[in-house]
Amino acid sequence: MAGGTMVQTITPELRRWIVEQTVAGFSPESVLDAMVKVGWRQELAAAALEDSLREHRRQRGDGRGTGVAPVVVPARFQAVARLPEISLSPSLLCLDAGDRQVRVLATLSLPRVVVLGGLLSDEECEALIAAARPRLARSLTVQTQTGGEELNPDRTSNGMFFTRGESELVRRIEARIARLVNWPLENGEGMQVLNYPVGAEYKPHYDYFDPAEPGTPTILQRGGQRLATLVMYLNEPAEGGGTIFPDVGLEVAPQRGNAVFFSYDKPSPITRTLHGGAPVVQGEKWVATKWLREREFI
Template identity: 95%
Template structure:
């Protein structure tokens, strides 16, 4: 691989080079960094890395490939830090959420996405909407320049936050989420409820906090980096309003009681967790969002 102008095509030679580097003991993260340094776009380099190692494992037929490290690097190669994660079994169509059985509707490995069916009951959805409606205000986003909040033209919804554990309903849902994703209740931010009228949307963005922004150290003092997101659909708009993942061409339709979970092992576009809320074409959309942090959120 050489510097200069590069036609960014994933060739058999590139795939072979990737496999050889990981087989020689270089971590996937270091291989990715090497590709970016010589001019590869980060998103394309990550896709080439993942696809090449997945194909190598498939050809070997042993599920991993001897000497080849996992395709998706953890936040620390020396000691992989845990992440919120839904434990899946191909033999079980439902997950035990303690007080409720939740269906697994779809999964994706990169980005790590799990679509859940029936996480909330119809009654819980209606109760959250009724409690949130009188407390709605124009949605704000985190201001990464300062660590505060700001109005963002990319986010045209109205919203509010429930304080963690503020009611029996909120506590019940938070306990269910914690059991499903194997993550402590106290590591979750307060649940945010959002309302999107016709035309409202949230343009594609990342949920983690950009380490390069000056306000990020202040934000991280409250509980560390965000590691995962759970979006719960409280109603079904007549048209539009899906959750989109542009990097992988995925759209999750908003269906009452269902949810989409996705995690990100580092604050980087290589996680391919770019996502957004598509514009509502008819009706309105209600969602509840739960963000999960590295440690207790205060």
């Protein structure tokens, strides 16, 4: 490989180089970093690494009897067997959410994104805001070094968490979500409500927990990895506040009652689920977020 402008094609030569580097003792993470440093886009480099190591492992079996140590695909490149998923067909415009019909406004394959219309009623949006308002505090983010929480300058909202099932309103919405995404209700984290005043934002980030961080094993004890996110819009700021996906040039407008769902089958940038909340320019923004885990969230 050479620096400068390059045609980013995953060739047999590149696959051999990846395997040779890994067999020689370089970690998959260091191979990925080397590719990125010479100009490869991270998601394409990760895809080449994942495919090459999987094929090598398939050809070599577990490495026994070959004189070659087995190559282990790192956790962040291993896809889960099953994901929360909204069942769609090409002609399906509405979804049965049990107590409500929800419209399909837009879909994207990579990343897997579904924009939903009318997931919540106006009355439910107002009720969530009213219940959350007295409990707001400066939003925290997960501290990946320890598994705890911390203030983060990239996240300038105020927020709170509802306990799962804590009220009739929360239970109704959680049951609706579980039906829509075909995922056990108990595998969901408690719903979080966030308020963004003028100028507040959440800079682009990933929702999964990075396996390379020392605090991740502690975080995963509560229900495994995050697999999907649902962001519900509770009001409409006068300007700004969209949900952005920088890797694919997508922005979802914050329209009251609507929602955006996206899933990620591995904790890796290859999922292209980098996303953020754009700054609020005028007014304020209220959203409710539901994260879905592998197992029961405790």
